[in-house]
Amino acid sequence: MDISVITTRPFPDQKPGTSGLRKRVQQFREAHYLENYIQSIFDACPELLRGELLLGGDGRFHNREAIQIILRMAAANGAQKISVGLGGLLSTPAASHLIRSRGATGALILSASHNPGGPEGDFGIKLNTANGGPATPAVTDAIHARSTQLSHYRIVNGSEHVDIDHLHTRTLAEMQVEVLDPVGPYADAMAALFDFERIGELLRSDFFAMRFDAMHAVTGPYAEEILVKRLGAPPETILRAEPLADFGGRHPDPNLSHTRELREALFGRDAPDFGAASDGDGDRNMILGRHFFVTPSDSLAVMAANAHRIPAFADGLKGVARSMPTSQAVDAVARALGIPCYETPTGWKFFGNLLDDGRIRLCGEESFGTSSDHVREKDGLWAVLFWLDLLAARRQSVEEIVRDHWRQYGRHYYTRHDYEAVDSERAERVMARIRDQLSALPGQSLAGMQVAAADDFAYRDPVDASLTEHQGLRVLFEGGARIVFRLSGTGTEGATLRLYIEQHETRPDHLDADPQVLLRPLIDAAAQLGDIPGLTGRERPDVIT
Numbered sequence: 322m323d324i325s326v327i328t329t330r331p332f333p334d335q336k337p338g339t340s341g342l343r344k345r346v347q348q349f350r351e352a353h354y355l356e357n358y359i360q361s362i363f364d365a366c367p368e369l370l371r372g373e374l375l376l377g378g379d380g381r382f383h384n385r386e387a388i389q390i391i392l393r394m395a396a397a398n399g400a401q402k403i404s405v406g407l408g409g410l411l412s413t414p415a416a417s418h419l420i421r422s423r424g425a426t427g428a429l430i431l432s433a434s435h436n437p438g439g440p441e442g443d444f445g446i447k448l449n450t451a452n453g454g455p456a457t458p459a460v461t462d463a464i465h466a467r468s469t470q471l472s473h474y475r476i477v478n479g480s481e482h483v484d485i486d487h488l489h490t491r492t493l494a495e496m497q498v499e500v501l502d503p504v505g506p507y508a509d510a511m512a513a514l515f516d517f518e519r520i521g522e523l524l525r526s527d528f529f530a531m532r533f534d535a536m537h538a539v540t541g542p543y544a545e546e547i548l549v550k551r552l553g554a555p556p557e558t559i560l561r562a563e564p565l566a567d568f569g570g571r572h573p574d575p576n577l578s579h580t581r582e583l584r585e586a587l588f589g590r591d592a593p594d595f596g597a598a599s600d601g602d603g604d605r606n607m608i609l610g611r612h613f614f615v616t617p618s619d620s621l622a623v624m625a626a627n628a629h630r631i632p633a634f635a636d637g638l639k640g641v642a643r644s645m646p647t648s649q650a651v652d653a654v655a656r657a658l659g660i661p662c663y664e665t666p667t668g669w670k671f672f673g674n675l676l677d678d679g680r681i682r683l684c685g686e687e688s689f690g691t692s693s694d695h696v697r698e699k700d701g702l703w704a705v706l707f708w709l710d711l712l713a714a715r716r717q718s719v720e721e722i723v724r725d726h727w728r729q730y731g732r733h734y735y736t737r738h739d740y741e742a743v744d745s746e747r748a749e750r751v752m753a754r755i756r757d758q759l760s761a762l763p764g765q766s767l768a769g770m771q772v773a774a775a776d777d778f779a780y781r782d783p784v785d786a787s788l789t790e791h792q793g794l795r796v797l798f799e800g801g802a803r804i805v806f807r808l809s810g811t812g813t814e815g816a817t818l819r820l821y822i823e824q825h826e827t828r829p830d831h832l833d834a835d836p837q838v839l840l841r842p843l844i845d846a847a848a849q850l851g852d853i854p855g856l857t858g859r860e861r862p863d864v865i866t
């Protein structure tokens with residue numbers, strides 16, 4: 322085998338964030354940058370190479386080049402086998418499913434998820450390990466530590482290009498390479514979880530229409546296979562189906578600002594009954610009804626309350642979990658069901674132990690992520706199919722189902738305000754200012770409510786007892802209202818300050834307010850607590866969800 326051992330110098334910034342390492346494409350294309358990070362992964366996790374490792378991405382700019390480099394590096398590092406998604410495409414949930422169903426050692430998923438793509442956009446690398454889930458903090462810390470010491474990387478010489486556009490197997494040096502179709506096995510897995518017969522009937526009926534926005538990202542081929550081919554939905558159901566390297570020039574972020582066509586359809590005249598979208602790598606979901614937006618936190622709660630109607634959950638839920646900033650709507654359902662509800666830090670990796678240990682079967686985040694124990698990732702199309710199955714079972718509209726839910730459990734008014742690309746030092750100052758006030762807050766009155774407690778969120782994993790600290794600053798009020806402050810761990814420019822606001826309302830004639838109006842006193846109190854305008858120079862957030 323013709324291998325080069327290349328001398329390199331460590332980069333100081335190869336520290337994975339909430340979900341993988343994300344940087345500008347230009348940075349990933351700098352000499353040795355990608356190679357260093359990949360070598361650090363192989364050095365810190367040699368077990369990945371002793372079996373089948375999956376490789377693919379969301380199709381964004383630099384995906385295909387990176388795959389060729391990673392193949393040559395894996396071969397030079399003595400990997401047994403790499404399986405590449407056809408066309409270099411592999412959604413995050415499909416990767417998680419394939420790891421588990423094929424007994425693979427893990428997956429390298431080339432994606433910066435919902436971050437913009439194209440030559441001026443972002444690139445990223447997520448590592449999932451043998452349970453199918455994102456690498457835990459212990460693993461990402463070891464990779465980062467290795468990256469700061471790295472002096473060499475190994476790569477097979479030559480410019481030979483491995484064909485990734487046809488299903489076949491071959492060898493590269495002594496390593497096996499298989500190009501596989503991830504779509505079929507993923508669709509089969511979905512068919513085993515849901516009642517495809519009743520969903521198909523609904524989608525083919527003249528009285529129901531849906532739109533799914535694939536955002537020119539990875540889910541297009543999966544949605545076509547499942548919704549159109551297997552379930553019989555008309556082809557116009559799917560918008561922006563074709564994966565493109567620049568996502569058509571827009572953010573593959575499924576919220577109302579980035580899904581214009583879908584929004585116009587669902588909030589326009591003769592709107593379809595159901596709308597949904599997924600993100601770059603297919604792990605997020607947005608759910609819409611006719612003229613109706615379902616918050617991700619409510620979606621999780623509705624799923625928990627209705628799980629018994631879905632074949633996969635015929636045996637019940639056992640337990641549920643949500644990330645800390647996610648609203649407490651699902652907690653109310655768990656209480657009613659008499660099952661535990663765990664509260665974890667932001668990021669899917671913290672659900673892994675709870676799922677592996679059988680403590681929970683359903684979990685979610687406020688950031689448009691929900692999933693179950695069928696994989697160890699959030700799963701966009703799974704959530705869409707859950708809602709379709711529920712609509713078919715209840716024969717009610719999305720809005721009726723959610724309003725019904727509010728009447729039963731009360732409504733958890735919720736909003737997230739993001740201040741993007743803030744100067745990092747200024748953002749730290751906002752956090753420090755709030756942290757300094759935490760101990761004095763309990764007992765005080767803010768926005769007309771009593772503060773019951775205030776803390777810097779820390780999580781003790783109940784399965785392996787590991788401790789994760791500094792996961793967001795919380796101000797908790799009597800009656801359940803909350804203000805949470807966090808700095809994002811996925812951005813690539815400065816800091817993103819996230820403000821999460823929540824208030825519970827049970828009075829039947831107070832369930833129809835505009836969240837931005839109802840939550841205004843808390844929003845203002847939060848801005849004041851952190852002196853956000855003064856310290857960041859920003860009068861208002863960049864994104865409101």
Ligand code: VG1
Nearest residue numbers: 339340434435668686688809810811
């Ligand atoms: C964001 C979300 C978090 C999610 C993460 C990865 O992280 O808030 O809930 O798990 O993105 O999702 P942060 O640190 O920016 O708040 V994805 O679809 O971008 O992999």
Ligand code: CO
Nearest residue numbers: 434600602604
């Ligand atoms: Co994603």
